[in-house]
Each structure stands twice: as C-alpha cells, then as structure tokens.
Amino acid sequence: MFFRMIFGAMFRQWKKMLMIAFTIALGASLATATLGVMMDVGDKVNQELKAYGANINVVPKDASVINDLYDLEGEQSTGSYLLEEELGKIKTIFWAFNIVDYTPFISVDATLDEAETVTVTGSWFNHHMELPTGESLDAGIINLRSWWEITDGKWIDEQADDENVVMVGTSIAEKYGIKAGDTIALKGSVSEADFKVVGVFDAGDEEDEKVFAPLDAVQNLAGLDGSIDSIEVSALTTPDNELSEKAAKDPKSLTIKQYETWYCTAYVSAICYQIQEVITDSVASPVRQVADSEGAILDKTQLLMILITVLSLIGSSLGICNLVTASVMERAGEIGLMKAIGAQNRSVTALVLAEIMVTAIVGGIAGFFAGNGFARIIGKSVFGSAFTMRPMLIPIVAVLVVVVTLIGSIPAVRMLLRLKPAEVLHGR
16 A cells, blocks of 8 residues: 555656756766765876876985985986896886886986097987886886977887887987987997987977987996986876875884785885885885875866766755655645554654655666766766776765665754644634
8 A cells, every 4th residue: 555655646747756856966976976986086186197207206225315415306326226137026016007107217327429528328218128017118218208398309219219219308309400310429438439319309398308219229328237327207196195105214114014004005115115015115206296296186186076976966955855845735635644543643654755855766777877978978088088987986875875765854843844734724
C-alpha cells in the first residue's frame, strides 16, 4: 500500500517530479564534474608545469657545501663532479614512474675562435639510453627547455647530427655575427675542435650567453670523460605539508610510521632523498620557485573546484526547496484527509520524503553520468587528455545528493507538520 501511494502520487505529479529530478541532476552533474576534476587535477597540473623546467637539481656534495657557504647557486663547477654512468639509477628509485625527464650538465670555459672565453655547456638533447631495469629512456633539454625560442636553425638531434655540433645563445650570436650553418672553433683546456652551428636560441636569461653542445663533445674539450656538474630532474610531486617539511629538514627526526608515510608519498623532498641514495656523493634539492608554484597553483585550483561544487549544491537545494514546497501545498487537501483518518505526522512525512528520494535517485544517477561526460570534455579541452573518474567519487556524490535533497525538503516538511486537517478540509 505504501509503495502504491508513492508511485501514485509521483504519477499524478509527474511534471513536478520531473522538474525535481532535473534540478537534482544538474547539481549532481556539476558536483561530479568538479569533484572529478579536483581529484585528478594534481597530475594534470604537474604535467602542464613540467613545460616550465625541472623542479629538482642534483649537484655534487662538495659543490653544494660551497654554494651554501658562499651563495654561488647557478655558478660553474667547483671541481667536484658526479658520475655519468650512474644517471640510469635515477629511474630505479621508488618513485621512478614520477620522474618525467632528466638531463645532465657540464660547463667548461673555452676560447671561441681564438678570441674571448665563453662558457660551453654540455648536455643531452634527445638522448636515448638503456636503463638498468631493462627499459629505455629518451631524455634531454628539448623537453626541459621547451620555452627556448629557436630564432635560426633547429635543435640538435643526437640521433642524426654529428657529435661536433653546437647551439649558441642570441647574445653570443649577435656579438660574433654567428648564424646557423657557420663553423666555429672551440679550444678547451685539453683539446680543441671545430663545431658546426645548427641553431641559435633565445632563452631570455643568462643562458643566451652560453654555447650548448652534446655532453661527450664538451667532456672531450676539458678531458672530463664520464664527469658531469649537475643533473636537472623533472618529477611529478605532491604538494608539501607539515610532514614533508619536517622530513626535508631531518628525515631522522621522523618516527618509523611517519618515515614510511613520507617515503611512500611523492613529496619533492622524498624524491630528492631517494635520488641521493642512488647517486654517489650527491645532494638533490628542490628548485623552490617551481616546487612552490606547483603546490600553490594546485591548492588554488582545488579550492576553486570545491567552491563551485558548494555553490552548485546550494543552488540545487534552493530549487528543490521551492519545488517540494509547491508540491506539498498542492496536495494540502490530500495530506489533511490522511491526517483526519488517523495518519501520524511521521507516516505522512515518510511518504513525502520517500517520493522525493526516489526522484532524487533517478536524478542523481542521470547527473552522475552527465557529470562524468562533462569532466571528460574539460580534460580534453583544457589538458588534452580525459580525466579518470575515481571509484570513490560514486559514494561521495550519492551522499551529497541525499544530503542536498533532505536539506531542500526541510521547509516543506515543516509546512506539512503544521497542517491542521480541520482547517485544510474546510478550505482555510
């Protein structure tokens, strides 16, 4: 009998019930889309920010001490080096899959065309290497310096170009009248060679005053085979919190449980610590401008998503409130009659709420699938790849739909409880 009354009332007021379902579907779809984006936006934002350079810098331990003492960050080598042969170990750490890209650097002084001394930096460009895990990796500064503008020529292609090729910064190119296709002579402390200029780049910073060449070629100029100054690493990280900041200062200060949590979370400090474990006599430190920007942008993006979700749910709740209240007012005579023949307030309230909840379930399901589609559209249009819906989103949206529906029904329930059979049935 109870269910017959529910479906009978829904059938008689199908237009209002459809409007309630539509209102709930709109709120549920927007909540699903925004929460889905919020849960998956961390990786998307991190991947987008990788275009702006590395967020971890690895240097020799001795060089790190000198830099800290004399504030020489960004200066040339102090005579301490890392081993090139250990570069593959970076992809063996616990968070190896979070390492998006990395490349080594070595800088030496060389004489350009028997004139002035310039800084020549060796690095990977599109380097292919076999990893200790049996996998292969393509890495280099083509990805880590994606903001460089090639004003003349092209990027160095390690797979196709000869070893003796270089790219020069715009400052040097303008000073010496160098252009793509020219040949320049570079004399290092050990050897000298002629290099073909394949490209001129505009970095917009002090790198415009440098010459870049393949790593092996620069090592040969200074007789530093197998040695590198530093490693720049681009990694997907989790924003710092109190635990990660404490660990960054001293991992030994953590309890065993805290250490396990920190070590197994992709904090930038945890990844730095793991890199130091595999690279001999190294110090890995976050590039704070990049790491802090990642955390700040992610926090603001998530806050925006939460705000949009809350506002959409408030709007849905107000819409439900108006529609349910109008429905109760139209059915005042029916409800008054039910009370007159002995129905208790709780029975009548349960009947009305059951009708609304059935409608809410239908609207919530439709809204969830619509929101899933909206999230995919947002992912494709903003980040170029669809968002992955997390299973935990289903119970979250379900709870939100129930809560919003109940809150929106409160004014109607209060009106229902105040209805007096005698007044209603006499048309008062």
